[in-house]
Amino acid sequence: MSDNKPTSSAPWWQRGIVYQIYVRSFADANGDGIGDLPGIAEHLDYLNDGTPDSLGVDAIWLTPFYQSPNRDFGYDVSDYRQVHPEHGTMADFERLLAEAHRRGIRIINDFVPNHTSDEHPWFVESRASRDNPKRDWYIWRDGKGGKEPTNWQAAPGGKAWEFDKQTGQYFYHAFFDFQPDLNWRNPEVKRAVLDDIRFWLDKGVDGFRLDLINYLLEDENFRDNPRLLAGWYMGKLQDTTYTRDLPETHAVLKEFRRLTDEFRDRMMVGEIVSFPWQQSPAAAYTNREELHLAFNMEFLAVARFRADAFRRVVDRFEERCPADGWPAYVLSNHDVPRHAGRLGGYAIYGHRPYAMDRAKICAAMLLTLRGTPFMYYGEELAMTNRWWPLKDVKDPLGRKVWPLYQGRDACRTPMLWTAEPGAGFSGGKPWLAVDPQAERLCVATASRDPESVLSFYRRLTWLRRNTPALQTGDYEALGAPRPDVYLYRRRNETQSIVVALNFTGRPAQLPADVGGAVLLSSSPARNEAAKNVTLAPYEALLLAE
Ligand code: GLC
Numbered sequence: 001m002s003d004n005k006p007t008s009s010a011p012w013w014q015r016g017i018v019y020q021i022y023v024r025s026f027a028d029a030n031g032d033g034i035g036d037l038p039g040i041a042e043h044l045d046y047l048n049d050g051t052p053d054s055l056g057v058d059a060i061w062l063t064p065f066y067q068s069p070n071r072d073f074g075y076d077v078s079d080y081r082q083v084h085p086e087h088g089t090m091a092d093f094e095r096l097l098a099e100a101h102r103r104g105i106r107i108i109n110d111f112v113p114n115h116t117s118d119e120h121p122w123f124v125e126s127r128a129s130r131d132n133p134k135r136d137w138y139i140w141r142d143g144k145g146g147k148e149p150t151n152w153q154a155a156p157g158g159k160a161w162e163f164d165k166q167t168g169q170y171f172y173h174a175f176f177d178f179q180p181d182l183n184w185r186n187p188e189v190k191r192a193v194l195d196d197i198r199f200w201l202d203k204g205v206d207g208f209r210l211d212l213i214n215y216l217l218e219d220e221n222f223r224d225n226p227r228l229l230a231g232w233y234m235g236k237l238q239d240t241t242y243t244r245d246l247p248e249t250h251a252v253l254k255e256f257r258r259l260t261d262e263f264r265d266r267m268m269v270g271e272i273v274s275f276p277w278q279q280s281p282a283a284a285y286t287n288r289e290e291l292h293l294a295f296n297m298e299f300l301a302v303a304r305f306r307a308d309a310f311r312r313v314v315d316r317f318e319e320r321c322p323a324d325g326w327p328a329y330v331l332s333n334h335d336v337p338r339h340a341g342r343l344g345g346y347a348i349y350g351h352r353p354y355a356m357d358r359a360k361i362c363a364a365m366l367l368t369l370r371g372t373p374f375m376y377y378g379e380e381l382a383m384t385n386r387w388w389p390l391k392d393v394k395d396p397l398g399r400k401v402w403p404l405y406q407g408r409d410a411c412r413t414p415m416l417w418t419a420e421p422g423a424g425f426s427g428g429k430p431w432l433a434v435d436p437q438a439e440r441l442c443v444a445t446a447s448r449d450p451e452s453v454l455s456f457y458r459r460l461t462w463l464r465r466n467t468p469a470l471q472t473g474d475y476e477a478l479g480a481p482r483p484d485v486y487l488y489r490r491r492n493e494t495q496s497i498v499v500a501l502n503f504t505g506r507p508a509q510l511p512a513d514v515g516g517a518v519l520l521s522s523s524p525a526r527n528e529a530a531k532n533v534t535l536a537p538y539e540a541l542l543l544a545e
């Protein structure tokens, strides 16, 4: 366990809850079917109006809304300082920022420093000729024996090198071939990108989510990555020794930190991509000198709804988290199937009967662990995944890489606000089809039902907001009666709270010495008495000791 004991004077990004908005899919104010910044501004009260009727979040993370050819929906940036007209104007952004701040909601911009779009003017220049002054801003290499310079593979699969006919060299891309990697060993690149970051800090944004941050630098000597495993299908899998988590990346992050530290109360959270068998790699990035937070993305890979699977991730991170670091957990995001489906037992259509109960268990865990919770828009409604014919897939991951895989559209369907056509997301034709379950799941319906997942989230977030031990108290895993019950304690100098989560559809008896006053339960039948507790099926229970 870490000996980090922040008090209530802990920074907002340790105490607070962050809500991720996939800008394209949250709210469309001008009726063109695409989510925009004014749409978000219209829904700030839903996010936090200062009362328990709202979601009670402290910050929102906006996925990239910059100028972009949108081949990877904003993660291919062609100008870091311009708002894409699809999403609004700079004046809209400034208004959103001011409106959010008025309500005490902070704004975190997504920033993509690893690569640009191939339409970014820097790359257009860089690829123009071998002696262009910006040639070295990207990673250009000669081929080796008529083949790629190294065996490096791109994150979504396939080769990481693209041959450019005009100049006869290859350029490197950690992600798609239209997302060339910047050369972070070039001081001019560093200066230019840090300037673009400063531009947003000067505007008053409260921080950044840093895309693919552990891919920032690659091996200076361009050595081949070792093969991971031999075998007929694993043969292509390789380790990322020379393309990810390079020591030099940490040095650059220190410069990022020095820059953000010039401003007050700003926060950076990094996307740390890892293999499932790597143990808590994010712990190496969260500390006083580098990132404030680094996503622990391991819940995203949990495919079975088992208490011990989650507990293992948490206990491991608690063990490795440095004293000046802080955990950050996430159950869903815009890249993977939503957890209401993934952990709720996939259903072809709609939800399995227990999916809502499981969504509540997940929520209770996310919002009571030691660490900053990141919610993904719509998870509070138990929105699930939508699948459609391949010909309609919008996300390139679905089309180009794995022809049978439908990619990330499934988790990016429009937010469900009302039961009207367009789900209150848009008065026009939404860019991606609305979930046909809108009427049952939408905010309007869920708000009327005290037992809905949304109502449960609201109770949890406000309880957390008003309970310092849940925000910054220690975490201590307790021996659970069975591997399918997750039992832990959150404690500070004045409060001690036991969290008991029953991951099964069967009742579960808690150890005799566990008891206290009921702070919150997902079971409507739970009464005051709390000694010799038997958890109801899928009950989430918080007891004040
Ligand atoms: C990150 C983003 C993902 C994007 C990729 C390339 O993994 O989360 O959406 O496609 O980086 O920028």
Ligand code: CA
Binding pocket: 114, 174, 181, 182, 215, 216, 217, 218
């Ligand atoms: Ca890189």
